[in-house]
Amino acid sequence: MAGSTIKTVHDIFQSMEYGPAAASSTATAQAWLDHHSRSLGLFIDGKFIHPVGRQSCSLTDSKGGNVCSVVCAVEDDVSQCASSAVSGYKAWSGLTCHQRAKVLLKLVSVLGQHGQCVSELCEACGASCSPSTLVRLLQYYSSWAQLRDTLISNWTTLGVVAVVVSDDCSLYSLMLKVIPALAMGNSVVVVPGQSTAPALLLLAQLFMGAGLPAGALNVLTGSDVSLGAKVAQSPSISYITYSGNKQVCEETFVAYPYVCFVYFLNNQNGFLIFQSGVTLCKATAGMSVPVSFSPFIGATCPFIIFESADIDSAVDGVIETAFKKKREVHWVLCVQESVLDTVVARLKLRMAGMKCVGLHSDEDRVLVDAAVLVAQQQGATLVQSCAAPPTGSQYPPTVLCGSVPSSPFVISPSPGPLLPIMTFRSNTEAVTLGNHSPHGKAASVWTEDLTLALETAKSLSVGSVWVNSHSVSDPCLSVSGHKDSGTCTDGGQEGLYQFLRPSSSPSTPLPRSFPVSLDYSKFGTTASPTVIPDDSDPASAPKPYLQFVGGKACKSVSGCSVAIQSPGGGSVLAYCPDGGRKDVRNAVEAAIKVQPGWMKKSPSARAQSLYSLAKGLEAKRKDISTSINVQTGLSMEEAEKEVELSIIRLSDWAAYCDKVQGGTVPMPQSGSALSYAEALGVLGVILPDKNPLLSMVTLLGAAVATGNAVILVPSEKYPLPALAFIQVLQASDLPAGLVNVISGSKDQLTAALAHHSVIKAIWYWGKAEGCQFLQYTCTSPLKTLRLFCQNDAGEDGGKDWCHSLVLEEMWRNAVQWKSVWIPTA
Template sequence: MAGSTNKTVHDIFQSMEYGPAATSSTATAQAWLEHHSRSLGLFIDGKFVRPADRQSRSLADSKGGHVCSTVCAVEDDVSQCASSAVNGHKAWVNLSCHQRAKVLLRLVSVLGQHGPCVSELCELCDAACSPSTLVRLLQYYSSWAQLRDTLITNWTPLGVVAVVVSDDCSLYSLMIKVLPALAMGNAVIVVPGLSTAPPALLLAQLFVAAGLPPGALNVLTGSDLSLGAKVAQNSSISYVTYSGNKQDGVMLCKATAGMGVSVSVSPYIGARCPFIIFESADIDSAVDAVIETAFKKKREVLWVLCVQESVQDSVVARLRLRMVGMKCVGLHSDGDRVLVDAAVQDAQQQGATLVQSCAAPPSGAQYPPTVLCGAAPSSPFVVSPSPGPLLPLMTFRSNTEAVTLGNHSPHGQAASIWTEDLTLALETAKSLSVGSVWVNSHSVSDPCLPVSGHKDSGTCTDGGQEGLYQFLRPSSSSPPLPRSSPVSLNYSKFGTAASPAIIPDDSDSASAPKPYLQFVGGKACKSVSGCSVAVQSPGGGSVLAYCPDGDRKDVRNAVEAAVKVQPGWMKKSPSARAQSLYSLAKGLEAKRRDLCGSISVQTGLSSDEVDEEVELSIARLNDWAAYCDKVQGGTPPLPQSGCALSLPEALGVVGVVLPDKNPLLAMVTLLGAAIGNGNAVIMVPSQKYPLPALAFIQVLQASDLPAGLVNVITGSRDQLTVALANHSVIKAIWYWGSAEGCQYLQHTCTSPLKVLRLSCQKKDGGKEWNQSHPSLLEEMWRNAVQWKSVWIPTA
C-alpha cells in the first residue's frame, strides 16, 4: 500500500515518537514591532511615551536575533507614572463593579482580534502565555470584579499596586498578579522583566482600547530590578508584589526595607520540585510526562525524579528507550555549560550513572538530555541543581520515605505524584509541603485555585478568592505601616543593647517586687541566662515586678518544643481545636480577678476599662473557637475534565511580638487566630506591659493545650525580634513595634523567606483591638493559613 511503513502499532507505542512540529510565523508581531521602530517606550497615562536622553536595553530572540529595545526609566519617569496611576485609580475605583467587569470582558473580544499578535510576540520574547490562557484569566477575574461588593463585603482596594517580575518570568506569572489587582479596583504599575516587557506593553495598549481609564495600568521598563525599588519608594505606592527568581526577590526586599510599603514575593523560578513515581503508577504515562516536563518544556522549575525501588529498572529502561534520538537542548550561555559539566562530573564521582540521549558535544552552549541515576538526597547536584537538561533520579522504598524525599528541599512550589491508588495520592498530597500537587499530571494551572508558596517559595497566595485579599484591606482599618524613608540602621548591631541593670534596694521581703516566670515547652521557667528585667509602674517611679530576660537560647528551646507538637496539633480535627479554645475561654473566665488585677496595676486603667478588656478577651476566644471549622477550602469548578481540591493549611511555627495597647486582648486575639488554624506560637509580650501576659500563663497551664504549643518569652523586644527573625524554622512573624524593628525584619527575613505581618506602633496606640468587625477578624484568620491545590484528572 502506498505510503505505508514497516512499523507496527506496537513499535509506535514503544517509541512514542512525536510528530513534526508545526511551523510558526511571527509576521503580525514583527509588523507591530516595526510600527514602533523596534524601539518600545514606556506606557504612561494610556499612551506610549519615549522620553529623550534615556538609555535602552536590547532584547534578543532564542537564535540571537534582535527583537526590539526598551527604554530604561529614571526617577522623573517614575514620578510621572505614579501621578498618572493615582489619577487612574480615582477614575477606575469610582466605576461600579459592573462597569469594571465590562471593561475586562471587553478585552476578551479585543484579544480575539489581536490574539495572533500577542501569541507571536510571546513566542518571539520567550515569555510563554497563549491567548486562550489570557482569555481564561480575564473571564475569571471579570466575574470577581462583578461580584466584589457582593461576596467580599467590607473590604476596600489598596490604591496603587506595583507588580514587579524578573527577566526570566513568564507573562502568565505577571498577569496572575495584574488582573486580580485591577478586578479589585486598584491601579497597577507594571515593572516587567526584559522578556515580558514587549507583551506587557502590547497588553497595556489593548487594555486602554477596551476602555480602561488612562493611568489605571502603566508599564515602566528598566535596566534591572532596581527600578522596582525606585517605584516602591514613591509615596503613592501602597503594595509591591514580585514574581521570579529568588535572588532578585531578596534584593527587592532588602532595597525596600523601611519604606513603609508591604512587599510579597513569589520566587518560583528555579525551585526544586519532586516528581514521584509509585509502583502503582502507569509507568508509560509517567515516563512520557517526565520526558515532556524535564526536557521539552521551558523549565521554570527544576525537577527531581523520585522512583519506588520496585519499579526503578522498569522506569530507567523506558527512559532509555524514550530518550533515543532526542537532540541537544540549548543553554543560555557558555557559562551554563561549564556548570552542567561540573555537575555531571561531580555526579559520576559520587557513583551516579548517566542516561543520555546522545553523546555530549565537546563544547558549546548545548547539552543532551541527561538522567543522573543513583543520586543521593544530599548530593550537591540534587540540593542545588545546575541549569540545563539534567534530571537527578533517587529511589525510595515506602510511602513515608517518598514524602521525606519530596520535602527534602528548601522550596515548596509544586510536586507531581503518579499512582493509580487515589488514597495513596491524597495522603501523599496532604503530607507534601508544597503549594500545588498534580496527580497523574504536571504543570497544570487555573486561576480558580489558590496557591501559596510554602517554605522558601513565597509569602503570598495567588489565584482563587484567597488570592484577591492581597490587593484589599478591611474598610475599617488603616494601612499598618506609615510611609517613610529608611532609617540608618546597623543590622548587625540591632537588638544587641544590654538590658538595664537591676540595682538592689533596701525594701523588706514583704514589699519586694514579685518575680514572674516565662512559659516554654509547657513549663513555667526562668530564662536560660538566669537574668531578669524590672517592670516599672505606669508612672515609672517604682518597680512592680521582675520578669525573665529571655534571649535567643530561650527562643531556640521554644521552637524545639513547638516543632515537636505542632504537626500533631495540626492533624487534630477543627472541632477538637475548637473545644480547646472554648476550654481556654473558660479558664480565662475562672482567672478573671487575677487578670483584672494585673492589667489594672500594669496599665493604670480604670476598673470599668479593665473589666471590658477581660470580657472582650473571653468573647474573642469564643469567636476563634467558632471560626475553627468555618474556613475549610473546597472543590472549585474547573474548565476542564477532572476535579481539584483547595486546602487551607497551617503555616507552622509563628512568632508573635505583641503590642503595648490592650496587652491581654491583643494576646488572645492573635493567639486564637494562630492556634485555631493549627499553628504553634512563640509570643513576646509587650516590653512595657508584660504582666497581663505573664498572668495568662496560669490559664495556659490549666488548659488542655499540648505542652509547647504556646510559648511566652519576656525580655527585650528588639533582642527577641532578632532571635525570631534568624531562626530558620519559624515560618511567619507578626510584629507590633518600632519602625526600626519593621525595617530590620523586612531586610533580614529573606533567607529563608518568612511571612511578615508588620505594624508600626503609633503614639496613640494604633490598632483598635476592641473592634470586632468581621473583616478585621477575617483578615487575622487568613493571615494564619497557607493554601494548597490538588489536581486530580479524570480523563
C-alpha cells in the same frame, strides 16, 4: 510498498514519538514591531511615550537575533508614572463593580482579535504564553470584579500596586498578578522582565482599547538599577508584589543600598542588571512598603512515581515536563525501588532520538558540564538521548541515575535538561524525599491508589500537587508558596486578598518613611537595664513573674529579670524574666515537637481546647482584670470589659475552627480540584501595647485555631496581663509547648526569632527600626511577615481589636493554601 518510510500506528505506539511540529511564524508580531520602528517606549497614562535623551536596551531572541529595543526610564519618567497611576486609580476605583467587569470582559473579545499577535510576540521573545490562558484569566477575574462588593464585603482597595517580575518569569505569572489587582479596583505599575516586556506593552495597549481608564495600567522598562529606588520612594505606591527567582547578588545591593525595584539578569550596554527576591526584600527594608513574594522561579520540585503507577503514562509525563516544556522549575525524579529498572528502561526508549536542548548561553553550558562531572564523580550513571556536542549552548536531555539527596546537582540544580533520579522504599520515605528541598512550589504524584495519592499530597509541603498529571494551572486554584517559595497566595478567592485591606484598617499599617542607618548585626544586642536589689519591706516587695516555655512556668535561662514600672513611671510593679536567644531556642524546640500532632487533630478537638481556654480565663477573671488595671492604669470597669471581650474572642476562635477549611474547586477541564487551608508551622508574635490582653488572645487564637504553634513576646511596656495569662495556660488542656510566652527586651527577642530557621512567620508590633530589621533579615530562610509600626503612644497601625473583621484578617494570615488536582477520564 518496498522501501516505504511511512510509519504505522503500531510503529508510533511502540516508539511513543511525537509527531512533527507545525512550522511557526511571527509575521504578525514582526509587523507590530515594525509599526513601532522596533523601538518600544514606556507605557504611561494610556499611551506609548518616547522621552527624548533616554538610553535604550536591546532585546534578543534565543538565537541572538535582535527583536526590538525598549526605553530605559529615569527619575522624571518614574514621577510621571506615579502621578498617572494615582489619576488612573481614582478613575478606575470610581467605577462600579459591573463597569469594571465589563471592561475586563471586553478585553476577552479584543484579545480574541489580536491573540495571534500576542502569541507570536511571546514566542519571539521566549516568553511563551497561550492567549487562551490569558482569556481564562480575564473571564475568571471579571466575574470576581462583578461580585467584589457582594462576596468580599468589608474589604477595600489598596491603591497603586507595583508588580515586579524577574526575567525568567512567564507572562502568565505576571498577568496572574496584574489582572486580579485590576479586578479589585487598584491601579497597577508593572516593572517587567526582559522577555515579557514587549508582550506586556502590547497587552497594555489592548487594555486601553478595551476601555481601561488612562493611568490604570502603566509599564516601566529599563536597565538602570537606580530606577527602582525612585519608584520605591514614591508615596503613591501602596504595595509591591514580586514573582521570580530568589537569587542573591550582594554586589548590587552594596552598590545601590536603597534600590527597591531590581531588573532582569543580563549584562548589556555596560549596565549590571539584576533582579532577585532577596535583593528586593533587603532593598525595601525601612521604606514602609508591604512586599510579598509569589512562588519563586527555579524551585526544585519532586516527581514521585510509586510502584502502583501507570508507568508508561508516568514516564511520558516525565519526558514532557523535564525536557519538552520551557522549565520554570527544576524536577527531581523519585522512583520506588521495585520499579526503578522498569522506569529507567522506559526512559531510555522514550529519550532515544531526542535532539539537544538549547541553553540560554555558553555560561550555562559550563554549569551543566560541571554538574554532570560532579554527578559522575559521585557514582551517578548517565542516560542521554544522544552524545553531547563538545562545545556550544546545546545539551542533550540527560538523566542522572544514582543521585542522592545531598548531591550538589540536587540541592542547587544547574540550568539545562538534567533530571536526577532518587529512589525510595516506603511511602514515608517518598514524602521525606519530596520535602527535602527548601522550596515548596509543586509536586507531581503518580499512583493508581487514590488513598495513597491523597495521603502523600497532604503530607507534602508544597503549594500544588498534581496527581497522575503535571503543570496544571488555573486561576481558580488558590496556591501559596510553602517554605522558601513565597509569602502570599495567588489564584482563587484567597489570592484576591493580597490586593485588598479591611475597610476598618488604614491604607497601610506602616507609615511611609525612609530607611534609617541601622547596624543589622548589632540590632537587639543592647544590654537590659540592671536590676538593683531593693531593701524595702519584703511584704511590699514587687511580685516576681515567670515565663512559659514547653508547658512549664520558668525563669529565663540567663536568670536575669527586668523591672516593670508603674504607669506613672515611679515605683516598680513587678519583676519579669529577661528572656533571650536560648529561651527562644528552647521554646522553638518544644513547639516543633508538638505542632505537627496539633495540626493533625480534628477541628472539633482544637475547638474544645479553645473553649476550655475561654473557661479558664473566665475563672481567672478577677486576677487578670487586676493585672490590666495595675499595669495600664485603666479603671477596673474598663479592665473587666477587656477581659469579657477576651473571653468572647477565644470562644469566637473556638467556633471558627471547623467553619472555613477549603473544599472542592470548579475546574473548566475534566477532573477534581481540592483546596486545603493548612497551618504555617511555628509563629513568632511580638504583641502590641494596645489592649494587651485582647490583642494577645486574638493573635494566640488565630495561630492555635488554624493548627500552628506560637511563641508570644508580651508588650515590653505592658507585659503583666500576658504573664498573668500563663495561669490560664497552665490549667488548660493545650499540649505542652504549643503556646510559649517569653518576656524581656523586644528587640533582643525579635532578633532571636528572626534568626531562627524553624520560625515560619513573624507578626510584629513595634518601632520602625524593628520593622526595617525584619524586612532586611527574614530572607534566608524566607519568613512571612506582618508588620505594624507602633508609635510611643501605643497606636499600632490603626487596628481595632474590638472589631469582628480582625478575626477574618488574622485567620487568613495564619494559613497557607494547597491545591490538589486529580484528573479523570
